[in-house]
Amino acid sequence: xQQVKQNSPSLSVQEGRISILNCDYTNSMFxxxxxxxxxxxxGPTFLISISSIKDKxxxxxxxxxxxxxxxxxSLHIVPSQPxxxxxxxxxxxxxxxxxxxxxxxxxxxxxx
Amino acid sequence: xxxxxQTPKFRILKIGQSxxxxxxxxxxxxxxxxxxxxxxxxxxxIYYSVGxxxxxxxxxxxxxNVSRSTTEDFPLRLELxxxxxxxxxxxASKEQRDQPQHFGDGTRLSIx
Numbered sequence: 626x627q628q629v630k631q632n633s634p635s636l637s638v639q640e641g642r643i644s645i646l647n648c649d650y651t652n653s654m655f656x657x658x659x660x661x662x663x664x665x666x667x668g669p670t671f672l673i674s675i676s677s678i679k680d681k682x683x684x685x686x687x688x689x690x691x692x693x694x695x696x697x698x699s700l701h702i703v704p705s706q707p708x709x710x711x712x713x714x715x716x717x718x719x720x721x722x723x724x725x726x727x728x729x730x731x732x733x734x735x736x737x
Numbered sequence: 738x739x740x741x742x743q744t745p746k747f748r749i750l751k752i753g754q755s756x757x758x759x760x761x762x763x764x765x766x767x768x769x770x771x772x773x774x775x776x777x778x779x780x781x782x783i784y785y786s787v788g789x790x791x792x793x794x795x796x797x798x799x800x801x802n803v804s805r806s807t808t809e810d811f812p813l814r815l816e817l818x819x820x821x822x823x824x825x826x827x828x829a830s831k832e833q834r835d836q837p838q839h840f841g842d843g844t845r846l847s848i849x
Contacts, residue, residue, distance in 0.1 A: 668840030
Protein backbone atom coordinates (compact mmCIF):
# COMPACT_ATOMS: atom_id res chain seq x y z
CA UNK A 626 0.00 0.00 0.00
CA GLN A 627 1.34 3.38 -0.97
CA GLN A 628 0.99 5.57 2.08
CA VAL A 629 2.77 8.55 0.54
CA LYS A 630 1.74 9.70 -2.91
CA GLN A 631 3.17 12.21 -5.32
CA ASN A 632 0.67 12.27 -8.15
CA SER A 633 2.62 14.50 -10.52
CA PRO A 634 5.55 12.62 -12.06
CA SER A 635 6.94 15.80 -13.59
CA LEU A 636 6.74 19.58 -13.41
CA SER A 637 8.26 22.21 -15.66
CA VAL A 638 8.56 25.88 -14.66
CA GLN A 639 10.32 28.96 -15.92
CA GLU A 640 13.34 30.32 -14.09
CA GLY A 641 12.32 32.92 -11.53
CA ARG A 642 8.78 31.57 -11.14
CA ILE A 643 7.37 29.55 -8.25
CA SER A 644 7.57 25.75 -8.23
CA ILE A 645 4.91 23.94 -6.21
CA LEU A 646 5.35 20.24 -5.56
CA ASN A 647 2.56 18.31 -3.90
CA CYS A 648 2.38 15.24 -1.69
CA ASP A 649 -0.55 13.38 -0.12
CA TYR A 650 -0.48 10.78 2.62
CA THR A 651 -2.98 8.30 3.99
CA ASN A 652 -1.57 7.32 7.38
CA SER A 653 -2.93 9.64 10.05
CA MET A 654 -0.14 8.47 12.39
CA PHE A 655 2.51 10.25 10.32
CA UNK A 656 3.91 13.15 12.31
CA UNK A 657 7.21 14.03 10.66
CA UNK A 658 7.53 14.95 7.01
CA UNK A 659 10.55 15.63 4.83
CA UNK A 660 11.48 16.63 1.30
CA UNK A 661 14.55 15.25 -0.39
CA UNK A 662 16.19 16.28 -3.63
CA UNK A 663 17.94 13.81 -5.89
CA UNK A 664 20.32 14.34 -8.79
CA UNK A 665 21.15 11.49 -11.23
CA UNK A 666 23.70 8.95 -9.97
CA UNK A 667 23.61 10.43 -6.47
CA GLY A 668 21.75 9.59 -3.30
CA PRO A 669 18.86 11.78 -2.10
CA THR A 670 19.87 14.83 -0.07
CA PHE A 671 17.75 16.37 2.64
CA LEU A 672 16.06 19.65 1.77
CA ILE A 673 13.54 20.63 4.44
CA SER A 674 11.31 19.01 7.06
CA ILE A 675 8.22 19.78 9.10
CA SER A 676 6.75 18.31 12.25
CA SER A 677 3.01 17.83 12.63
CA ILE A 678 2.86 20.50 15.33
CA LYS A 679 3.55 23.12 12.66
CA ASP A 680 1.80 24.05 9.45
CA LYS A 681 4.67 25.87 7.79
CA UNK A 682 8.45 25.76 7.76
CA UNK A 683 10.66 28.05 5.74
CA UNK A 684 14.33 27.84 4.78
CA UNK A 685 15.52 30.42 2.29
CA UNK A 686 13.82 29.83 -1.05
CA UNK A 687 12.13 26.66 0.21
CA UNK A 688 8.88 26.53 2.20
CA UNK A 689 6.95 23.43 3.20
CA UNK A 690 3.26 23.67 4.07
CA UNK A 691 1.38 20.98 5.97
CA UNK A 692 -2.41 20.59 5.95
CA UNK A 693 -3.14 17.81 8.45
CA UNK A 694 -6.89 17.76 7.91
CA UNK A 695 -6.36 17.19 4.17
CA UNK A 696 -3.32 14.93 4.75
CA UNK A 697 -1.46 17.06 2.26
CA UNK A 698 1.86 18.80 2.13
CA SER A 699 3.50 20.96 -0.47
CA LEU A 700 6.94 22.32 -1.22
CA HIS A 701 7.24 25.83 -2.63
CA ILE A 702 10.44 26.99 -4.30
CA VAL A 703 10.64 30.73 -4.93
CA PRO A 704 12.30 31.85 -7.11
CA SER A 705 13.06 28.69 -9.04
CA GLN A 706 16.55 28.32 -10.46
CA PRO A 707 17.92 25.96 -13.15
CA UNK A 708 20.05 24.27 -10.48
CA UNK A 709 16.82 23.21 -8.76
CA UNK A 710 16.16 20.78 -11.62
CA UNK A 711 16.11 17.37 -9.93
CA UNK A 712 13.73 14.69 -8.65
CA UNK A 713 12.01 15.66 -5.40
CA UNK A 714 10.81 13.02 -2.95
CA UNK A 715 8.33 13.49 -0.17
CA UNK A 716 8.79 11.24 2.89
CA UNK A 717 6.93 10.65 6.15
CA UNK A 718 7.34 8.76 9.38
CA UNK A 719 5.12 7.93 12.36
CA UNK A 720 5.93 8.27 16.04
CA UNK A 721 5.10 4.62 16.75
CA UNK A 722 7.34 3.38 13.94
CA UNK A 723 10.99 3.78 13.08
CA UNK A 724 10.73 3.38 9.34
CA UNK A 725 10.11 6.06 6.72
CA UNK A 726 7.85 5.97 3.66
CA UNK A 727 8.66 7.74 0.41
CA UNK A 728 6.58 8.99 -2.48
CA UNK A 729 7.43 8.09 -6.08
CA UNK A 730 9.02 11.47 -6.73
CA UNK A 731 8.36 14.47 -8.97
CA UNK A 732 10.90 15.46 -11.61
CA UNK A 733 11.24 19.25 -11.61
CA UNK A 734 12.70 20.99 -14.64
CA UNK A 735 13.46 24.69 -14.36
CA UNK A 736 13.94 26.26 -17.77
CA UNK A 737 16.26 29.28 -18.20
CA UNK B 738 33.71 13.27 6.76
CA UNK B 739 32.92 10.48 4.31
CA UNK B 740 29.29 10.21 5.51
CA UNK B 741 27.59 7.08 4.18
CA UNK B 742 29.71 4.94 1.88
CA GLN B 743 28.29 2.17 -0.30
CA THR B 744 30.27 -0.42 -2.22
CA PRO B 745 30.26 -1.52 -4.94
CA LYS B 746 28.78 1.23 -7.13
CA PHE B 747 27.81 -1.19 -9.89
CA ARG B 748 27.45 -4.95 -10.08
CA ILE B 749 26.08 -7.50 -12.53
CA LEU B 750 25.02 -10.84 -11.10
CA LYS B 751 23.76 -14.04 -12.64
CA ILE B 752 20.48 -15.54 -11.44
CA GLY B 753 21.06 -17.63 -8.34
CA GLN B 754 24.31 -15.96 -7.33
CA SER B 755 24.73 -14.32 -3.96
CA UNK B 756 26.38 -11.10 -2.91
CA UNK B 757 26.67 -8.59 -0.10
CA UNK B 758 26.14 -4.87 -0.57
CA UNK B 759 28.30 -2.99 1.87
CA UNK B 760 27.29 0.14 3.76
CA UNK B 761 29.33 1.98 6.34
CA UNK B 762 28.86 5.34 8.05
CA UNK B 763 31.31 7.38 10.09
CA UNK B 764 28.82 9.65 11.86
CA UNK B 765 28.12 7.31 14.79
CA UNK B 766 24.45 7.18 13.82
CA UNK B 767 22.20 4.68 15.54
CA UNK B 768 19.61 4.35 12.78
CA UNK B 769 20.48 2.73 9.45
CA UNK B 770 18.30 1.82 6.49
CA UNK B 771 18.33 -0.07 3.20
CA UNK B 772 16.08 1.02 0.35
CA UNK B 773 15.61 -0.05 -3.22
CA UNK B 774 14.48 2.24 -5.99
CA UNK B 775 12.96 0.79 -9.12
CA UNK B 776 12.54 2.93 -12.27
CA UNK B 777 9.78 5.53 -11.87
CA UNK B 778 9.15 4.48 -8.30
CA UNK B 779 9.95 5.87 -4.90
CA UNK B 780 12.25 4.31 -2.38
CA UNK B 781 10.97 1.11 -0.82
CA UNK B 782 12.30 0.18 2.61
CA ILE B 783 13.90 -3.26 2.75
CA TYR B 784 15.33 -3.44 6.28
CA TYR B 785 16.30 -1.01 8.98
CA SER B 786 18.19 -1.00 12.26
CA VAL B 787 17.87 1.24 15.31
CA GLY B 788 21.19 0.18 16.78
CA UNK B 789 23.86 -2.50 16.83
CA UNK B 790 22.34 -5.95 17.22
CA UNK B 791 18.80 -4.81 16.29
CA UNK B 792 17.24 -5.17 12.84
CA UNK B 793 13.66 -4.99 11.56
CA UNK B 794 11.87 -5.72 8.31
CA UNK B 795 10.58 -2.92 6.12
CA UNK B 796 8.08 -3.02 3.26
CA UNK B 797 9.95 -5.39 0.92
CA UNK B 798 12.28 -7.70 2.94
CA UNK B 799 11.79 -10.94 0.98
CA UNK B 800 14.97 -12.22 -0.64
CA UNK B 801 17.25 -10.12 1.56
CA ASN B 802 19.02 -10.41 4.88
CA VAL B 803 20.87 -7.90 7.04
CA SER B 804 23.06 -7.82 10.10
CA ARG B 805 24.22 -5.00 12.37
CA SER B 806 27.17 -6.19 14.42
CA THR B 807 28.68 -2.70 14.73
CA THR B 808 27.31 0.84 14.76
CA GLU B 809 29.21 1.68 11.57
CA ASP B 810 28.30 -1.20 9.26
CA PHE B 811 24.98 -2.44 7.89
CA PRO B 812 25.54 -4.98 5.08
CA LEU B 813 22.67 -6.21 2.89
CA ARG B 814 22.84 -9.82 1.72
CA LEU B 815 21.18 -11.30 -1.37
CA GLU B 816 21.30 -15.09 -1.11
CA LEU B 817 19.73 -16.22 -4.40
CA UNK B 818 19.67 -13.34 -6.85
CA UNK B 819 16.52 -13.03 -8.98
CA UNK B 820 15.79 -10.67 -11.92
CA UNK B 821 13.16 -8.92 -9.77
CA UNK B 822 16.00 -7.70 -7.56
CA UNK B 823 17.47 -5.60 -10.34
CA UNK B 824 17.34 -2.13 -8.84
CA UNK B 825 19.32 0.73 -7.34
CA UNK B 826 20.00 0.18 -3.66
CA UNK B 827 20.48 3.04 -1.22
CA UNK B 828 21.77 2.90 2.30
CA ALA B 829 20.98 5.70 4.75
CA SER B 830 21.66 6.62 8.35
CA LYS B 831 20.46 9.13 10.91
CA GLU B 832 21.22 10.01 14.50
CA GLN B 833 17.73 10.20 15.98
CA ARG B 834 14.16 9.48 14.94
CA ASP B 835 13.01 13.01 14.08
CA GLN B 836 16.03 13.86 12.01
CA PRO B 837 16.71 13.54 8.28
CA GLN B 838 18.53 10.59 6.83
CA HIS B 839 21.91 10.84 5.15
CA PHE B 840 22.10 8.72 2.02
CA GLY B 841 24.93 6.99 0.21
CA ASP B 842 25.26 7.33 -3.56
CA GLY B 843 23.71 3.94 -4.24
CA THR B 844 24.63 0.57 -5.71
CA ARG B 845 23.23 -0.19 -9.17
CA LEU B 846 22.59 -3.94 -9.33
CA SER B 847 21.59 -5.87 -12.46
CA ILE B 848 20.65 -9.53 -12.34
CA UNK B 849 20.66 -11.34 -15.65
